[in-house]
Amino acid sequence: MVTAGTRAGWRWLAERYGAEPVQPLPAASSLPASVRPAHDLQAQLTFALKHERLHLELLARLFARIEPLELEVWIRREPTGQYARRAGFFFEWLTGRTLAVPDTAAGNYVDAIDAGAYLTSTSFIAVKRWRVRNNLPGTCQFCPVVSRSPEVLAAEAIDFAHALAELESAYGQDILQRSAVWLTIRESRASFAIEHEESQQGRIQRFAATMESMCGRSEDPLALDSLAALQASILGPAATRYGLRRSPVFVGHLNTYSDVVDYIAPHWDAILPLLEGLRASLACTVGRPPAVRAAVAAFGFVYIHPMSDGNGRISRFLINDILRRDGAVPAPFILPVSASITRSAFARAVYDQTLAVFSRPLMRKYAQQYQFGAMAEYDDGVRSNFQFGAYEDAMAAWRYPDLSKHAAYLGGVLRHTLAEEMPDEAAYLRGVYSARREVKNWLEGPDAEIDRIVRAVRENGWAVSNKLKKEFPMLADAELAGRIEHAVQAAFSPGSAR
Numbered sequence: 001m002v003t004a005g006t007r008a009g010w011r012w013l014a015e016r017y018g019a020e021p022v023q024p025l026p027a028a029s030s031l032p033a034s035v036r037p038a039h040d041l042q043a044q045l046t047f048a049l050k051h052e053r054l055h056l057e058l059l060a061r062l063f064a065r066i067e068p069l070e071l072e073v074w075i076r077r078e079p080t081g082q083y084a085r086r087a088g089f090f091f092e093w094l095t096g097r098t099l100a101v102p103d104t105a106a107g108n109y110v111d112a113i114d115a116g117a118y119l120t121s122t123s124f125i126a127v128k129r130w131r132v133r134n135n136l137p138g139t140c141q142f143c144p145v146v147s148r149s150p151e152v153l154a155a156e157a158i159d160f161a162h163a164l165a166e167l168e169s170a171y172g173q174d175i176l177q178r179s180a181v182w183l184t185i186r187e188s189r190a191s192f193a194i195e196h197e198e199s200q201q202g203r204i205q206r207f208a209a210t211m212e213s214m215c216g217r218s219e220d221p222l223a224l225d226s227l228a229a230l231q232a233s234i235l236g237p238a239a240t241r242y243g244l245r246r247s248p249v250f251v252g253h254l255n256t257y258s259d260v261v262d263y264i265a266p267h268w269d270a271i272l273p274l275l276e277g278l279r280a281s282l283a284c285t286v287g288r289p290p291a292v293r294a295a296v297a298a299f300g301f302v303y304i305h306p307m308s309d310g311n312g313r314i315s316r317f318l319i320n321d322i323l324r325r326d327g328a329v330p331a332p333f334i335l336p337v338s339a340s341i342t343r344s345a346f347a348r349a350v351y352d353q354t355l356a357v358f359s360r361p362l363m364r365k366y367a368q369q370y371q372f373g374a375m376a377e378y379d380d381g382v383r384s385n386f387q388f389g390a391y392e393d394a395m396a397a398w399r400y401p402d403l404s405k406h407a408a409y410l411g412g413v414l415r416h417t418l419a420e421e422m423p424d425e426a427a428y429l430r431g432v433y434s435a436r437r438e439v440k441n442w443l444e445g446p447d448a449e450i451d452r453i454v455r456a457v458r459e460n461g462w463a464v465s466n467k468l469k470k471e472f473p474m475l476a477d478a479e480l481a482g483r484i485e486h487a488v489q490a491a492f493s494p495g496s497a498r
Contacts, residue, residue, distance in 0.1 A: 008037050009048035010055050019061035022365050022397035026052050042074040046083040054145055056400035060094045072101050080107035089130040103129045111135050119146035121284040137285050142277025144296050147404040155411020156289035160328040163418040171426040179426045180332040184208045190338035191316050210234050211334050216324030222279040234310050241308040247378035248386045263359035265305035266398045267391040274304045290326035294319045295407040340417045354409040366390045435491035442483050454488050462489040
């Protein structure tokens, strides 16, 4: 049985100082008396930094509550101790305040975090005051935590070049290049399906064109001018609002009689610092595994939710944008990650569950802090009656999200995309071109009409339908129809390599 007296590390600190975080703490475990740390800040914080997963959110909350003197006494007692120095470094980095202790005069430099255990910056900043190498993958405005679990290591190990080379070997360069256009359209259609707007053909074509023309092209995808151009390209000329939001926003659904709030985004005044922090995170991790960086970009962006509209599509655009600018996926290829996300009800549920890794505990902590009250008009013209009373308290969670599960999830999606979605699309296109060529031995017509016949026969169980016969009367000839049916089925048969 775990009691208050046997708790240690982050859990003890959270309870002792009233610093309960949004994001989960390590599972409580019972420690024998021989290894149980003393009930004081020094012992418990040393235990947490030494033995438990990094929890930047809790550190930020803790340092906002403690008396700096508690930390100063420890540091003066152990001025060269690595955990005292790291604690002092984290305090000043997270709070912006300076502890009343002298600079560290001696001792080897230590890493702020373990590069073998976490995503870190590509290069470090030597903080002479603490003799600490700051290798954190962000700034105090936004810094993700990504633990290098076996699942994240698998995401890091994805060999995009090898996967694309295998596809080219199996299907040929011509088919693979032609499939790039279809994959872009498929990604666009699936991205709208995630938002339950899959019937919006004009918008689907517009988003596909945006991905083709803008993916990996801007100097900085999160610069305000880049975001403005991207949003305008995605939304088109007929949107009601553009730019950064200046009003409250929540993500939710309707439950018979009322709105159910699934997620609350940060206060609009916090958007610019958070975006700048996310930009800095991406800048300082260039050279780290592309799949992990893409996860940080996409999920970091969607949780900040900075734009007046288009946040979901921009977040999924960022996945391919990072993969391309990191050299993992060359132009003109767009990985249909949204198609992988929406391939089944189960796959879509897993995506929703991944988003809920952060949103659900946020809503659990602040369930009593929001309400629908009097209607108000905000600076961007939005009228809303949504009110949230804990923006400041929630900032530590928004600034320091643990995106470990998100990186692992995206790694799985990317592996499926490379192993299943792209080969399926290439095989389909090879079948279409082969069938078109064979059908033209028996029937003359423009490629677009021949392709429509091919698709119709394939989708109708390899048979010419009465509807198709009405559209193309010559197919009423049973012999001709039979030849076309055979040609189409043969072109799509397993092992066909025409």
